[in-house]
Each structure stands twice: as C-alpha cells, then as structure tokens.
Amino acid sequence: MRLWLNARGKSEKMELPPKMLLEVTSRCNYRCPFCYCVWHESAELGGRDLGTAAWKGILEECASRGVREFQFSGGEATLRRDIWDLLAHARRLLPQGQVSLFTNGSRMTEERLLWCRDQRIGLATSLQGLRSHAAQTGTRRSCQRTLAFIARAAEASWPVAVSITISRGNREEASDLFAAAVLAGAGDIQMEAVMVEGRMRRHPEDALSREEWEAVKAEVSRLPSGGVPFGFGDELLCECRVQPESLRRAFGNPAAKPCPAGKDFGVIGPNGKYRRCLHTVEALDWR
C-alpha cells in the first residue's frame, strides 16, 4: 500500500481522479500501426490479465474512493470472457455514474449491443480506415463490420462515439472517414492526429507534421456534419512524459495547455497498477 502524508502529517492513500480508464487486457485481435498502448514500449506494463475477482476488487476500491466514471478499454476489452460481468459490476457500483466501453467493434453482436443500451453502458469505437482498413488494423478485414456496428447502434437509439486517427497511412481518406462516420450514424466524432506514442515510437515518420494536421482539420471542418458533434485532438506527443529532444522538436506543442491527466482522469493498467496518463510508463502502487 502506498501511503501519502496529508497537510496535518497524517498518512492516507493517494487521492484518485473522478474518471478511471481501465485497461482490462493488453490482448488485441488487431495490430493497428498507430496503437498508443504503453506496453508496446514497456512490455512489463502488459502481460497476463488479472482475474475477474481482482478486477472487481479494483472497481470496488475505486468506487469507494470517489471514482464516478469508469471507461473500459484494452487492448480489446471484449476478448475477456468476463467483460460483461465486469461492466455489470461497474454499473451496480455506480448506478448513476458513467460506465462506458471502448471497443474495436469486431466482437460486438446485436445481443451485446442491446444489453449495453439496457445497462446504459456508453459505447465508443475506432474507424481506422476505409480503403486502408486492413493496413490500418493489421488484419485482412474491411471496414464494413465497423460501419455496420455504428449503423446498428444508431438504429437502436444507442449511438456510438467514433474516434478517427489520422496518420500518413490514411491521410488521403480523412474527409471520407469523417463523412462515413456521419452517414453511418455516429453519436459524436473525435478526429485525432496520430500520436508518436506506443507502437508509433517505432515509425514516427508515419505521423503527420503539425502543418499537415492543420490542413486535415481545415479540410474536415468544411464538410457537412449533419448535426453530429465533432472535435479534434491536437496532441501529437504526450506532454505528460519526458520526451526525447528530437521528438519534442518535431512533434511537441509549445502552446499545449496543462494536461488534465492525473487530475480529471487516471488509468489502471492490465497489471492493476495506476498511471496518471495513458502514455506515461511510470506506474504507482495506489492501494
């Protein structure tokens, strides 16, 4: 247990942020070249999944220490057979709080989609590419399954939030990706420049420059959004961690606002350790 001293010199556990991102597995059935998961840089942060009881204990402790929002992700969270049990447990612990699942959508079924709606489990997914979908996911799949998932969720009145990451591999499709997400029925759209984190550390040359990213934003901003709310993620490099000078020069943002990581949200990784940001490798013993 890690104890901290409060202002009166008494020891207490560290304060947790109100939102917790839960990386419940490091396994994934996709191999996206842009994947920013930290275990692509530090393998010890991935490893074997914790069991059901261990994750339920983590959820209970988070809820008892003031966490009011859980977002489940991975890796691909639905590769865990117990993910539905864990989501239901989170919902019981936070009957009025937000519980959501970030999934690549490859294993979502009609039954699971409707269950999520009934349990008020928010859904989010990535639309990695259209013509480039196979290359952007490291699979042989087309984008049809992802688009069908988004469309079916919209029909079921439980729309999915869609994240679109732009690198050199799908730059030419940026406008088409946005239009496809709108037409499929996305609940909202977040477009992001690929970050030079995780797997991208091995091929930073595939990331857009800041000028190229600004051109993508200008192009997409001119498109009709059909009333779908959308936003842009401008971070090309995590500002929370100490970065190599060469990356900072190429991708850093001197005008970056202070990051809310560690204050508004934190992360519990597959090993059950707490990190203050998705991209930081320093893990804290928080219990």
Ligand code: SF4
């Ligand atoms: S980005 Fe998501 S879907 Fe792609 S490899 Fe990483 S965890 Fe899997």
